[in-house]
Amino acid sequence: MSPSHIHVPADCRTVTEILSRVGDKWSVQVVVQLGGGPKRFNELRRIVGGISQRMLTLTLRGLERDGLVTRTVYPTIPPRVDYQLTGLGCSLLKTVRGLGDWAIANRDEILAARRRFDAESGDDHGAGQKQSNAA
Amino acid sequence: MSPSHIHVPADCRTVTEILSRVGDKWSVQVVVQLGGGPKRFNELRRIVGGISQRMLTLTLRGLERDGLVTRTVYPTIPPRVDYQLTGLGCSLLKTVRGLGDWAIANRDEILAARRRFDAESGDDHGAGQKQSNAA
DNA sequence: CCGTATCCGGAGGGATACTG
DNA sequence: CAGTATCCCTCCGGATACGG
8 A cells, every 4th residue: 555665653644644633623522422421322422512414414424434333223203313422432531531631722813923923914014914824 | 702611621622623734745744854953855855855946835835834944945946945954844844753753653554444444345145345544 | 293405615734936 | 056936737625415
């Protein structure tokens, strides 16, 4: 699979690979919420907030595919479906919390740097930079 | 700012925020490479491989804006520009390595789950699922 | 209640050409 | 060498409507 056995510090390609998995708009939020125990579809939908049913379905399917969550169907009427983190999903959650801690710890510093940068950009060197990137 | 003061375990919004910063296609790769010491523009371009100069510029600008890398210009001819991780960038790199370690440790398990899922999808329940999500 | 199918706008990102 | 500007196309993701 690899064209050559390149071997950078933390095996860059693998990191990028998992980041593509988890770096989308909703996966992490869903995993975090599932960290509080199994949830039903619409329950999850309400808690996450702002996600469309389409995106929730796709996100859950992706997580299920990668063995991070399980999907349990109860063939009742009305139907009931539970989603739950697997062991793999739990371990991912822990790792993601590490990133979360970093984010919380350094959030202010990042925001400050951002303001500084934006201030200089729209300043005196004539190149009217318009970066109003409100994350 | 927030419509309501929701407050999930690891402050979900902040995690998502930083993930939007780092979860794009190239940021992590650039940060990892910069972890090996300061690099020049085209040097970085070669090492990363597959990135366009447009994207490298945008990625570096973004990282610079957030205070993760510094940009040093030497007004020589031909011009020379060095990019280097800041302290903040280094600490991010460490955190990302945590995720990287997880990715490496669980890569096989994920790939296995993926194959299993794909096998069942194109199989016997008739609903031709076509999710070839190749990261 | 739990999805799937379709439509569609907009952001992401590659290729290329030009500048200092 | 180190960028910037433009074009263009793909895919993400929201809205809506329908099926089991």
